[in-house]
Amino acid sequence: MELHFAADSPPLPAIAAAKIAGISLVAKPTLPSVSPPALSLETGQRLHGANVILRYIGRISSIPGFYGQDAYQTSQIDEWLDYALIFGSGSEFEGACGFVDGYLLLNTFLVGNNLSIADVAVWTGLAGAGQRWESLRKSKKYQNLARWFNSISAEYDAPLSEFSTTYLGKRGSAKAAASKSKEPQSSNSRSTAVENGVHSTETSGARTFEVDLPDAEVGKVKLRFAPEPSGYLHIGHSKAALLNQYFADRYKGQVIVRFDDTNPDKESSEFVDNLLKDIETLGIKYSEITYTSDHFPQLMKMAEKLIREGKAYVDDTPREKMQQERMDGIESSCRNNSVEENLKLWKEMIAGSERGLMCCVRGKLNMQDPNKSLRDPVYYRCNLTPHHRIGAKYKIYPTYDFCCPFVDAVEGITHALRSSEYHDRNDQYYRIQTDMGFRKVHIYEFSRLNMVYTLLSKRKLLWFVQNGKVESWDDPRFPTVQGIVRRGLKIEALIQFILEQGASKNLNLMEWDKLWAINKKIIDPVCPRHTAVIEERRVLLVLNDGPKDPFVRILPKHKKYEGAGEKAVTYSNRLWIEYADAESISVNEEITLKDWGNAIVKEIKKDENGIITQLVGVLHLEGNVKKTKLKLTWLPDANELVRLTLVDFDYLITKKKLEEDEDFVDVVNPCTRTETSALGESDMRNLKRGDVIQLERKGYYRCDVPMIRPSKPIVLFAIPDGKQQTVAK
Secondary structure: EEEEEEEEOHHHHHHHHHHHHHHOOEEEEEEEOOOOOEEEOOOEEEEEEHHHHHOOOOOOHOOOOOOOOOOHHHHHHHHHHHHHHHOOOOHHHHHHHHHHHOOEEEEEEEEOOOHHHHHHHHHHHHHOOOOOHHHHHOOOOOOOOOHHHHHHHHOOOOHHHHHHHHHHHHHHHHHHHHHOOOOOOOOOOOOOOOOOOOOOOOOEEEEEEEOOOOOOOOOOOOEEEOOOOOOOEEEEEEEEHHHHHHHHHHHOOOEEEEEEOOOOOOOHHHHHHHHHHHHOOOOOHHHHHOEEEHHHHHHHHHHHHHHHEEEEEEEEOOOHHHHHHHHHOOOOOOOOOHHHHHHHHHHHHHOOOOOHHOOOEEEEOOOOOOOHHOOOOOEEEEEEOEEOOOEEEOOOEOHHHHHHHHHHOEEEEEEEEEHHHHHHHHHHHHHHHHHOOOOOOOEEEEOEEEEOOOOHHHHHHHHHHHHHOOOOOOOOOOOHHHHHHOOOOOOOHHHHHHHHHOOOOOOOOHHHHHHHHHHHHHHOOOOOOEEEEEEOOEEEEEEEOOOOEEEEEEEEEEOHHHOOOOOEEEEEOEEEEEHHHHHHOOOOOOEOOOOOOEEEEEHHHHHHHHOOEEEEEEEOOOOOOOHOOEEOOEEEEEOOOEEEEEEOOOOOEOOOOOOOOOOOOHHHHHOOOOEEEEEEEEHHHHHOOOOOOEEEEEEEEEOOOOOOOOOEEEEEEEEEOOOOOOEEE
């Protein structure tokens, strides 16, 4: 086959794909400039266009899935081929790098589990950028993208090096990338990428974070993520879940999901279902699901064993007095009860009798220990509330402090990850395991993720739900996974943000702005652009020489991303603009109407109160758009416009960091949701729930309620971009 192209614009992705696939092409740079490339087949037939030729090579290649394994994957590849063109646009290059970097956080390849022509198209876009990409690659700014680029360069070193030498010359960075990828790496520093999971972004010796688990052996590490089903997963839990996944991947081990369901007063099946949904959203790959309640019979036997061995006792001291005695290091009067008396009261507890309800089981550890967690902690207490899984079978339930070391040991957990807030209870954990006769499970601590103006206590979040301060647990003001996703956060942004914090033990109060800035880099290169005008006091601009009969043009929804699609825009002699824009205009001023051209405002009409009611002007389409001060968005005065409700949110509390002794109710923000009525262009009637768009000159929005009927507005939630100010002081 012969490939004809202009010498100054070779179809690099097609040439690189042919090299990788071992397809022979005779290159003939004989076409005049600006001519599309052409492929002459042995049959005498010809194909024209860079992507057409690339797709043909993908189809005839022997590489599995090179142009997709099925129709869906083929369509995904087509999307990426359109997107790859952005890498040739100077101003959008780094934004495109950020988007692909975020995508590759959860994926080894762009489509499916194999190399495809989509990967080749993006790879050549980067390699062809020469020093610009090389600088970014070395800066470690886009570690997932660099890991992917280096991996492809190394895997297809011979054909890509030849390709780079011939077509990229000194511009190409593929040769250096391949060479660097071949450097010896230890077993703990090799690149990893897990399908639908989290990987350590270990790129050419640099990684997001690297820590070691004590006494960890590759292939033998078993971890657990153990949420209590008393609420939805929030951003703090997400860190724990993702760190468990990170270490499981790093040590080729496994992570299980265990529901710590020992408090029937707070727990429900609804929370279990939604926690599983959130865990799936995060891409956690777990080997099994277990419940602490599965171990209730064994836990009861262990409690009775410890009572018989004199390592636990039954105490009927009133709760307040017990707490004070623990603080003061005073032994309970029940501490030296006989084994027989303890067993008798234990049976009363099991029966849930009136006498039993007055008692609890405590471990006999050390009431004088400076670490108060070792001062005879409670192991079991009575509760007559039916359990959401097993009903009213039990009248007693183990505490977290008792069941956690037991179930960790029984389920074969090698390392238990816990946030540093539990540090003082680590000695208790080890002591209880020793008393139970189990091997040691290693504890690894990490810092809790704290966010400004944010409550992460499920008890406090429940207060907002119960008092109607929010809609539900998925309210966009909530720090739950479902809440922030509903606000417009892409899950890959959350994962990138959390992994950047790493497994550090240092306590940090993190700003939301950083998370939303990461999110902006992901959504901006691809989200469609639309126009909206605030409905209140909007002003009519009448163009005397404008089209009396409206006409329609088809415009791209994103000028630099073809995959965003197209929209129909109506042009008329009567346009709506926002009042704030009208106030900024002077008589005889030349303005630019976005996506149309210039106009000159000849007259400004006002009512008796000085309120602008109408503008009159004429088109001046030959005017220079670069010289005008005002670039205005507008909508035609037409029945096709759709009604919108734009919703902005603020923090739920007005204090950046709540002190331990401070009541959060005192700092609840009285105004956390504001709504603005607007009109939008007709194409917005096609929005679906979850779609992310940009409203020109307004910001990013997520569609929460699409159009149901014309009389009901589309509801759009404002997505922070990392720069917006709030009313919280």
